[in-house]
Amino acid sequence: MHEALLTLGFGIVTASILALSAVAFTLEYAVTNVANVSHGEILTVGAYAAYLVHQRTGSAIAAAIAAAIAGGLVALAMHSAVIGPFIRFGASPTVVFIATLGVSFVLQNVLVIFFGAANVAYTLDPGAPQHIGPFLLTPLDIEIVVSAIAITAALFLIISRTKFGKALRAVSQNRELARVTGINATRVAGATFFLAGLVAGYAGFILAESVGSFNPYFGFGFFLITLTAAVAGGLGKAFGTLVGAVMVGLILEFAGGYISASYNLAIAFAILAVVILVRPRGLFTNARRTVFE
Amino acid sequence: MNLGRSDRRAGAWRLVASSAATVVLLAACGNNTTSTSSGKLPTGPVTMGVLSCFTGSLASLGQAMLQGSQVAQKAINDGGGILGQQLTIAHADTQCDEADSVPATRQLLAASNVVGIIGPETQEINAVTPIVTSAKIPTQFQGGSTLFDKNSNQWLWRDSPSDSQLGVAMALYAYKKGYHNAALIFYSDIAAQTFPPPITATFTKLGGKIVTNITIAPGQTSYRTQVQQVIALNPDVIFTQTDAPTAAVLFRNFKELDNLAIPFVGTDVTGGDDFLKAITYQVAHDHLISVYGTSVTGAAADEFNKVFAAVNGANQQPLANANYAYDAVISQALAIDKANSITGADINAAMTSVTNPPGTKCDTYKTCLDLIKAGTKINFEGASGPLDFNQYHNVFGPYAAFQQDPASGQQVQLDVLSAADLAAATP
Numbered sequence: 001m002h003e004a005l006l007t008l009g010f011g012i013v014t015a016s017i018l019a020l021s022a023v024a025f026t027l028e029y030a031v032t033n034v035a036n037v038s039h040g041e042i043l044t045v046g047a048y049a050a051y052l053v054h055q056r057t058g059s060a061i062a063a064a065i066a067a068a069i070a071g072g073l074v075a076l077a078m079h080s081a082v083i084g085p086f087i088r089f090g091a092s093p094t095v096v097f098i099a100t101l102g103v104s105f106v107l108q109n110v111l112v113i114f115f116g117a118a119n120v121a122y123t124l125d126p127g128a129p130q131h132i133g134p135f136l137l138t139p140l141d142i143e144i145v146v147s148a149i150a151i152t153a154a155l156f157l158i159i160s161r162t163k164f165g166k167a168l169r170a171v172s173q174n175r176e177l178a179r180v181t182g183i184n185a186t187r188v189a190g191a192t193f194f195l196a197g198l199v200a201g202y203a204g205f206i207l208a209e210s211v212g213s214f215n216p217y218f219g220f221g222f223f224l225i226t227l228t229a230a231v232a233g234g235l236g237k238a239f240g241t242l243v244g245a246v247m248v249g250l251i252l253e254f255a256g257g258y259i260s261a262s263y264n265l266a267i268a269f270a271i272l273a274v275v276i277l278v279r280p281r282g283l284f285t286n287a288r289r290t291v292f293e
Numbered sequence: 294m295n296l297g298r299s300d301r302r303a304g305a306w307r308l309v310a311s312s313a314a315t316v317v318l319l320a321a322c323g324n325n326t327t328s329t330s331s332g333k334l335p336t337g338p339v340t341m342g343v344l345s346c347f348t349g350s351l352a353s354l355g356q357a358m359l360q361g362s363q364v365a366q367k368a369i370n371d372g373g374g375i376l377g378q379q380l381t382i383a384h385a386d387t388q389c390d391e392a393d394s395v396p397a398t399r400q401l402l403a404a405s406n407v408v409g410i411i412g413p414e415t416q417e418i419n420a421v422t423p424i425v426t427s428a429k430i431p432t433q434f435q436g437g438s439t440l441f442d443k444n445s446n447q448w449l450w451r452d453s454p455s456d457s458q459l460g461v462a463m464a465l466y467a468y469k470k471g472y473h474n475a476a477l478i479f480y481s482d483i484a485a486q487t488f489p490p491p492i493t494a495t496f497t498k499l500g501g502k503i504v505t506n507i508t509i510a511p512g513q514t515s516y517r518t519q520v521q522q523v524i525a526l527n528p529d530v531i532f533t534q535t536d537a538p539t540a541a542v543l544f545r546n547f548k549e550l551d552n553l554a555i556p557f558v559g560t561d562v563t564g565g566d567d568f569l570k571a572i573t574y575q576v577a578h579d580h581l582i583s584v585y586g587t588s589v590t591g592a593a594a595d596e597f598n599k600v601f602a603a604v605n606g607a608n609q610q611p612l613a614n615a616n617y618a619y620d621a622v623i624s625q626a627l628a629i630d631k632a633n634s635i636t637g638a639d640i641n642a643a644m645t646s647v648t649n650p651p652g653t654k655c656d657t658y659k660t661c662l663d664l665i666k667a668g669t670k671i672n673f674e675g676a677s678g679p680l681d682f683n684q685y686h687n688v689f690g691p692y693a694a695f696q697q698d699p700a701s702g703q704q705v706q707l708d709v710l711s712a713a714d715l716a717a718a719t720p
Contacts, residue, residue, distance in 0.1 A: 010517035213541030257518030
């Protein structure tokens with residue numbers, strides 16, 4: 001039982017990082033109806049920005065802010081330069097999907113040009129592990145979990161209590177109808193991408209902090225798990241995605257610990273396949289209600 | 294497209310005719326020999342083929358193989374040639390791909406009329422084996438695949454040690470250091486998965502105990518649960534191989550949960566710069582020993598370095614593993630000298646009589662050749678090691694344990710595990 005609780009604690013840390021990445025991804029999807037395959041690169045850019053700033057300042061807080069801003073700017077650029085124009089020209093979601101795949105490869109190779117393909121060591125001291133109830137967590141783990149909860153709560157407030165959030169939900173439900181009612185859908189989508197980029201950039205920072213090393217392909221690898229969480233919870237539905245992320249994070253950790261560490265990804269994807277078969281719109285979707293309503 | 298009966302018949306005749314023409318052509322190409330009672334003697338230059346990948350991501354393997362072969366060519370030709378003839382080297386590009394290695398091998402056999410082949414690597418050997426077996430060409434391939442540890446194909450020889458030998462070396466090193474309980478953490482890569490069986494068998498044979506064997510999927514963001522499981526079993530040492538990104542996470546998780554209290558013994562991959570940078574040089578220095586093949590010292594290695602400098606210039610350094618190809622060419626040449634024939638079967642039969650004890654040890658082609666001419670049984674000592682083939686046509690070590698020096702960024706050799714030590718420890 002004790003070991004299972006330790007695993008639960010480790011799973012919560014993994015799920016926290018995954019939750020931020022997945023919620024950001026699902027927000028991007030909500031306003032464009034396109035799965036942004038280059039989402040992983042927002043995390044990567046965030047990680048590199050944090051690395052550079054941390055090298056110069058030695059401040060983890062400055063690094064975190066830099067990661068978020070870099071992520072936000074890259075996501076805004078993705079929307080302004082690629083996704084937005086494609087949508088305005090009436091391209092199908094499949095075409096935009098492929099375009100974002102291209103953006104992903106371009107960004108990876110740009111990062112290779114600037115930083116090389118080798119791993120960059122990002123060695124922040126995680127601190128000594130402490131027993132927090134039944135869990136064994138380092139100060140870094142606690143920082144990750146607390147910041148993930150805080151950011152998720154902030155997102156909840158933004159989406160449910162602000163005028164921008166209302167517009168975001170309107171565009172998410174019906175872009176054309178939102179436009180008819182006077183909402184500038186393109187601007188709302190751009191702002192949503194910036195917001196999602198802030199969150200994803202920060203997720204890149206804490207992911208790099210957690211793994212201690214990264215390279216230009218680091219975010220792309222994590223994107224597969226992000227996608228799993230988002231699809232399991234309900235693509236475009238932030239609350240469902242959040243629950244999906246926690247579920248996938250825990251499954252990865254428990255499957256690795258109790259079934260086989262070499263098959264944890266396979267098990268996660270097998271569960272995704274079952275979810276898609278049984279609940280094609282995700283586990284936590286309701287046809288008549290959108291998220292946070 | 295459907296062919297009528299007459300078309301098919303005409304096609305068949307064309308096939309027969311072209312095959313006959315090919316046979317005549319090959320016979321014409323191969324006419325630089327004369328037959329004697331003792332076998333087939335060359336009447337012109339003797340050609341050996343280097344079959345390796347010269348293009349693609351693993352092109353460095355072929356470059357090293359060709360480089361070592363060219364150094365041997367110089368040593369042989371300066372030492373009197375093979376049966377009085379000069380040695381020439383032909384090469385063909387497998388592109389490190391099984392499908393591409395088939396036409397490359399056929400081209401090498403048909404166009405260059407080679408008497409022996411150096412290469413390929415284990416990536417392509419399965420595709421090449423049927424062709425060289427059919428052609429009865431002695432083939433000295435390289436690579437660590439454990440599938441060839443009990444090789445029964447008489448035409449295949451391997452003068453680079455098997456990965457299982459590396460596993461033996463890792464287990465032997467750890468046991469000699471006083472570690473008696475060990476955990477294994479290897480990632481789910483096919484090559485990495487060849488290590489746990491020989492490590493387990495050797496460590497157990499020596500008296501140690503494997504407390505757990507964990508296979509991890511690469512590229513995860515956390516291995517904390519697996520790390521916690523290993524820590525709970527309290528091993529003295531952890532044997533490992535993963536890719537660099539996985540190692541970064543794994544070492545980070547060990548740092549978090551037990552401050553890296555358990556030392557690691559890793560494979561050659563863990564001595565690579567990308568791996569060391571991922572976990573940081575300082576962590577590598579403090580917590581990791583990498584075990585891999587080491588250069589031997591002695592007259593054979595000195596001769597290799599001397600001839601290499603003559604061919605490539607004193608400022609150049611040999612590529613990694615070039616010495617294996619050098620030994621392969623020299624040993625095949627000596628086998629031809631001993632057999633007094635360039636027939637594959639004769640070369641094969643003479644191979645161990647020039648490489649294995651008992652016999653007078655010799656380190657250079659010329660001294661070995663002089664001994665053969667004097668009727669002395671020789672034991673050629675290679676630049677890469679003793680080059681004593683076992684019954685499966687495999688060789689042993691030597692290996693060494695290396696530790697990272699964080700200041701210079703170089704690996705420092707700590708302890709040598711000789712071929713004899715490895716042979717004794719092998720289950």
